[in-house]
Amino acid sequence: MNGPEIERLIQLLGRLPGLGPRSARRVALHLLKKREVLMQPLSAALSDAARAIRPCTSCGNLDTVDPCSICADPRRDAGLICVVEDVGDLWAMERAKIFSGRYHVLGGTLSALDGIGPDELNIAGLLRRVNEGGIREVIVATNATVDGQTTAHYLAERLGDSGVPLTRLAHGVPVGGELDWLDDGTLATALKARRAL
CATH class of the missing domain: 1.10.8.420 (RecR Domain 1)
Incomplete structure (x- = not known):
């Protein structure tokens, strides 16, 4: 045609x-x-x-310079690393202007069904960065999916002996959300993660 x-x-x-x-x-x-x-x-x-455009050899972000502009920025807190699945997640965090540390892009999540194991992700780079010292906290910001949760648990196991605190983004009721519109899993997670007023 x-x-x-x-x-x-x-x-x-x-x-x-x-x-x-x-x-x-x-x-x-x-x-x-x-x-x-x-x-x-x-x-x-x-x-x-x-x-x-090429990937940053330190964090995996995409930029025209290496290290990327985030890793090279002296105003960013080098002691905080936020681990994200993909560059799109990093861009979302930056768009929200809520994080002033540095990032680490895994390049996906662990997935037995898709044949993606630790060697296919940038986990070795994260372990290297933590072992080099100077990291006060690693924030795991993987998605709230089965693969995201699996990846978060794997990272917790691998980083458990490092002595660096590992935290996870909160999950639950979104700001402005109504309970009757939430799915059962989100509601259950929100109830388990409740805190004192």
Whole structure:
């Protein structure tokens, strides 16, 4: 129906998260219609990003410099490490402007079903950073999924002998949340993690 270049564009767009075949076709058509003002600048930006952006050898963040701008920032508390699953989680924490320490990106979670073990994640880098000293606390900010919980427990076992306190993000009722809208697991976690008023 379409030329091979258009079909390839649609197939590649369809691999992006949140874009199925229909959405990929709509995006491709929009890009083709706005070739000069959108498609060509996007192509240049993608090419520049692919050339310049690389993972930080310290924490795993993506940046154009190594170490990344977060690791190199002297105003950040080097004694606090927040462990996240992916760079998107790091970006979410930074967007909220709630953490002034440094990060460690695991690159995913442990998953027996997907064949992802400790060697496939950046756990060795975290252990190295903790063993080098100077870390006062490691905050585990993995998602509240089965794989996220499994990863958190594994990290607790591996870091247990380090003497560094290991904490976990709280789970439960979100701010502004209503009890009758919560799922059973969230409600149970919130009840177990209750605290004094």
